[in-house]
Amino acid sequence: MTPIDETHAIDLPCWVDGAIGHPDFPVQNLPFGIFSPGDGAARPGVAIGDHILDLSAIGDRLPDAVQPLLGDDSLNRIMALPAADRVALRRALSRLLCDRDAQPALAPALHAQADCSLHLPARIGDYTDFYVGIHHATNVGTLFRPDNPLLPNYKYVPIGYHGRASSVRPSGVPVVRPKGQSKAPDAAEPRFGPSARLDYELELGIWIGQGNELGDPIPVQNAADHIAGFCLLNDWSARDFQAWEYVPLGPFLAKNFHSTISPWVITPEALAPFRQAQPARPQGDPAPLPYLLDAQDQRHGGLALDLAVSVRTAKMRDAGMPPFRLSQSRAEAMYWTAAQIVTHHASNGCNLTPGDLLGTGTISGPDQGSLGSLLEMTQGGKTPVILPSGERRSFLEDGDEVLLEARAHREGFASIGFGECRATILPVRA
Amino acid sequence: MTPIDETHAIDLPCWVDGAIGHPDFPVQNLPFGIFSPGDGAARPGVAIGDHILDLSAIGDRLPDAVQPLLGDDSLNRIMALPAADRVALRRALSRLLCDRDAQPALAPALHAQADCSLHLPARIGDYTDFYVGIHHATNVGTLFRPDNPLLPNYKYVPIGYHGRASSVRPSGVPVVRPKGQSKAPDAAEPRFGPSARLDYELELGIWIGQGNELGDPIPVQNAADHIAGFCLLNDWSARDFQAWEYVPLGPFLAKNFHSTISPWVITPEALAPFRQAQPARPQGDPAPLPYLLDAQDQRHGGLALDLAVSVRTAKMRDAGMPPFRLSQSRAEAMYWTAAQIVTHHASNGCNLTPGDLLGTGTISGPDQGSLGSLLEMTQGGKTPVILPSGERRSFLEDGDEVLLEARAHREGFASIGFGECRATILPVRA
Numbered sequence: 027m028t029p030i031d032e033t034h035a036i037d038l039p040c041w042v043d044g045a046i047g048h049p050d051f052p053v054q055n056l057p058f059g060i061f062s063p064g065d066g067a068a069r070p071g072v073a074i075g076d077h078i079l080d081l082s083a084i085g086d087r088l089p090d091a092v093q094p095l096l097g098d099d100s101l102n103r104i105m106a107l108p109a110a111d112r113v114a115l116r117r118a119l120s121r122l123l124c125d126r127d128a129q130p131a132l133a134p135a136l137h138a139q140a141d142c143s144l145h146l147p148a149r150i151g152d153y154t155d156f157y158v159g160i161h162h163a164t165n166v167g168t169l170f171r172p173d174n175p176l177l178p179n180y181k182y183v184p185i186g187y188h189g190r191a192s193s194v195r196p197s198g199v200p201v202v203r204p205k206g207q208s209k210a211p212d213a214a215e216p217r218f219g220p221s222a223r224l225d226y227e228l229e230l231g232i233w234i235g236q237g238n239e240l241g242d243p244i245p246v247q248n249a250a251d252h253i254a255g256f257c258l259l260n261d262w263s264a265r266d267f268q269a270w271e272y273v274p275l276g277p278f279l280a281k282n283f284h285s286t287i288s289p290w291v292i293t294p295e296a297l298a299p300f301r302q303a304q305p306a307r308p309q310g311d312p313a314p315l316p317y318l319l320d321a322q323d324q325r326h327g328g329l330a331l332d333l334a335v336s337v338r339t340a341k342m343r344d345a346g347m348p349p350f351r352l353s354q355s356r357a358e359a360m361y362w363t364a365a366q367i368v369t370h371h372a373s374n375g376c377n378l379t380p381g382d383l384l385g386t387g388t389i390s391g392p393d394q395g396s397l398g399s400l401l402e403m404t405q406g407g408k409t410p411v412i413l414p415s416g417e418r419r420s421f422l423e424d425g426d427e428v429l430l431e432a433r434a435h436r437e438g439f440a441s442i443g444f445g446e447c448r449a450t451i452l453p454v455r456a
Numbered sequence: 457m458t459p460i461d462e463t464h465a466i467d468l469p470c471w472v473d474g475a476i477g478h479p480d481f482p483v484q485n486l487p488f489g490i491f492s493p494g495d496g497a498a499r500p501g502v503a504i505g506d507h508i509l510d511l512s513a514i515g516d517r518l519p520d521a522v523q524p525l526l527g528d529d530s531l532n533r534i535m536a537l538p539a540a541d542r543v544a545l546r547r548a549l550s551r552l553l554c555d556r557d558a559q560p561a562l563a564p565a566l567h568a569q570a571d572c573s574l575h576l577p578a579r580i581g582d583y584t585d586f587y588v589g590i591h592h593a594t595n596v597g598t599l600f601r602p603d604n605p606l607l608p609n610y611k612y613v614p615i616g617y618h619g620r621a622s623s624v625r626p627s628g629v630p631v632v633r634p635k636g637q638s639k640a641p642d643a644a645e646p647r648f649g650p651s652a653r654l655d656y657e658l659e660l661g662i663w664i665g666q667g668n669e670l671g672d673p674i675p676v677q678n679a680a681d682h683i684a685g686f687c688l689l690n691d692w693s694a695r696d697f698q699a700w701e702y703v704p705l706g707p708f709l710a711k712n713f714h715s716t717i718s719p720w721v722i723t724p725e726a727l728a729p730f731r732q733a734q735p736a737r738p739q740g741d742p743a744p745l746p747y748l749l750d751a752q753d754q755r756h757g758g759l760a761l762d763l764a765v766s767v768r769t770a771k772m773r774d775a776g777m778p779p780f781r782l783s784q785s786r787a788e789a790m791y792w793t794a795a796q797i798v799t800h801h802a803s804n805g806c807n808l809t810p811g812d813l814l815g816t817g818t819i820s821g822p823d824q825g826s827l828g829s830l831l832e833m834t835q836g837g838k839t840p841v842i843l844p845s846g847e848r849r850s851f852l853e854d855g856d857e858v859l860l861e862a863r864a865h866r867e868g869f870a871s872i873g874f875g876e877c878r879a880t881i882l883p884v885r886a
Contacts, residue, residue: 177703187708188708190806191582192582192809204805206803215612217745218746240713241882243635273609275615275707278617279800279801283805283806373636374694375885452671
């Protein structure tokens with residue numbers, strides 16, 4: 027596991043205005059992304075406070091291994107570096123951003139985030155979504171299959187399915203309400219039209235770093251070495267389409283019209299202080315099969331992350347009201363670790379490639395205030411949520427904006443955050 | 457629909473040795489691919505008889521629109537061209553290959569296929585597999601869900617799911633037997649190990665040409681314009697893994713360890729003479745919903761293609777025996793047309809991109825000699841196939857080679873073929 031080192035010290039004297047104590051991006055975080063300053067070309071950068079440090083402008087101060095990659099417009103090749111190179115880059119950046127003598131040279135490479143656009147951090151080769159939030163799986167299973175909520179394979183198999191890579195977009199890109207087929211329980215035939223049950227899903231994303239060759243599995247002991255970072259992921263879902271189309275081959279058009287991610291890649295190094303034991307399985311649950319079981323991963327493979335979903339309707343926005351917090355949950359609701367997810371995915375020899383994105387699936391907690399989707403919060407639409415504006419929501423309406431957040435806290439360490447994962451629903455296109 | 461023109465004339469005087477009457481690649485076919493001559497760089501080419509014409513070597517004789525794309529090592533940008541540009545390229549190639557005066561200049565650009573390697577024709581952004589073979593869906597449904605073989609959505613929804621793009625390989629690349637979880641019906645717990653029920657699936661692949669923007673559906677009337685060509689696809693399947701993992705989110709590790717495609721892109725132009733009416737739906741079946749219904753597509757959107765699967769075991773190979781034909785079927789067993797597949801995929805605004813690959817799903821015919829998988833032929837492994845070598849096969853064994861073929865015939869036209877889609881099973885890796 028990634029060690030805690032001097033880059034995690036709580037008292038680092040970062041010279042960037044506002045970076046010390048920044049809720050998301052203090053110098054202890056240093057997430058990577060792809061940004062454009064103004065109308066400039068897309069390039070690699072690092073978030074620091076409310077700024078972005080343009081790595082392409084300071085290449086000569088960075089380790090040799092990354093210098094040839096700083097002209098790229100995606101992080102794929104940087105993600106593919108061995109962890110040791112990523113650690114060296116982090117250390118160099120931490121030193122530079124805490125060294126007053128470096129400030130004059132570096133200051134011109136700092137851009138206000140507000141003046142930049144953020145892109146997808148990588149060209150996503152394949153996107154896979156998992157289903158490791160056990161409370162979510164139980165809740166949704168109860169709605170779709172009341173007699174049979176949690177299927178017999180769930181506690182053995184990190185259930186996943188392939189999603190659509192082409193429709194993943196960074197935070198801020200609006201979501202067009204999809205059309206599709208749905209069938210009311212009492213209707214003789216399905217209809218085709220705009221989704222009436224549009225929902226969000228609160229997920230984490232896992233960025234694959236080094237890949238594996240086709241045919242070569244990734245042992246669970248090595249799986250962490252294949253993870254380049256983490257993000258937030260909103261797996262927008264049209265529940266009416268999903269209920270009609272999902273048998274027997276799984277969700278398809280109900281999910282693939284758009285997925286939103288937070289654009290900053292939060293590295294395993296940044297998360298090192300926030301590792302924890304994977305929660306013990308409840309008494310009576312089977313042990314993971316040996317290929318998924320590693321003592322080190324069980325001790326340190328869990329993530330201590332606070333997650334939250336907020337919504338702001340058009341009416342709330344017009345009235346100047348802030349987003350309303352719908353729920354809060356924690357990553358420890360994951361039944362499988364990130365390492366187990368990676369190992370399972372490659373266990374049949376499936377080749378993962380740098381820049382692949384894996385979603386965890388919706389991370390709901392065990393109680394009403396911790397549910398990661400409206401489907402769960404409203405019990406399939408039956409009990410609408412009441413918002414501070416007086417509006418009611420069974421599912422999302424046009425103009426609604428959904429915001430996902432993740433933050434990590436630990437006594438004695440600087441808190442870090444993932445940055446925003448937000449998007450607004452646009453009306454269906456004619 | 458693509459018109460029949462002078463490039464389809466049966467008596468074209470092609471000067472390439474052996475091209476006239478070639479079972480796959482007469483001058484009426486002209487499929488595109490990416491090849492390397494010897495150990496040369498990958499480049500675009502066209503199959504003609506037993507040869508490949510190196511397009512990068514004759515750019516100055518080809519239409520302006522394609523000239524800048526001939527240095528590419530994938531066909532993605534050529535696939536993205538409007539159909540009119542592809543037609544112009546086809547016409548230019550047809551004329552050159554039938555013009556004796558052009559022979560001296562072109563001959564140096566011809567390479568024997570036997571001396572070349574063939575690559576994936578495109579960087580596949582996303583790979584989606586459908587399930588439009590209605591006999592296959594019924595047969596498999598009967599095995600997995602005896603009480604409920606064809607689900608209520610089947611005749612309304614072109615059922616599909618996302619597959620794995622990274623593990624698609626061209627014909628000839630061996631398939632490593634995958635490991636995975638399976639659970640015997642009488643076992644208390646699943647086990648992890650090599651698949652004991654490895655199978656092939658006979659499918660067609662559809663190459664996406666021009667894409668659509670996220671949020672903008674593709675009307676069925678325009679869908680044919682978004683198809684750059686067709687190929688064969690073997691969707692290798694581990695039936696033991698599939699049965700255990702597929703609920704509720706569909707097949708995943710049972711399928712994503714490898715998919716084999718034929719490397720030549722058979723264009724819509726080449727297939728123009730082999731279009732036919734989509735078979736009438738049986739009495740009592742619902743009409744397609746309006747967004748999937750186009751009179752022109754119903755009249756011409758079907759494909760008159762003969763499909764076949766053969767197998768050759770290591771023992772047969774050692775004895776010099778040819779591959780044994782296991783089954784033959786026809787593309788008219790597709791319940792939905794290629795245009796309906798494309799339109800449905802984009803109906804929610806999902807963006808398709810040039811070089812995306814869509815599989816049809818297994819194309820089985822209605823009777824025993826026309827089944828596109830061993831699962832169906834052996835009734836789930838219960839009635840093994842007897843091979844000419846005396847060997848029995850319930851599922852594939854190490855050393856078995858599977859060959860898929862597709863050919864189109866029509867009185868008054870030159871027959872064309874898709875070329876080979878073959879691969880051999882290697883033992884599981886330690």
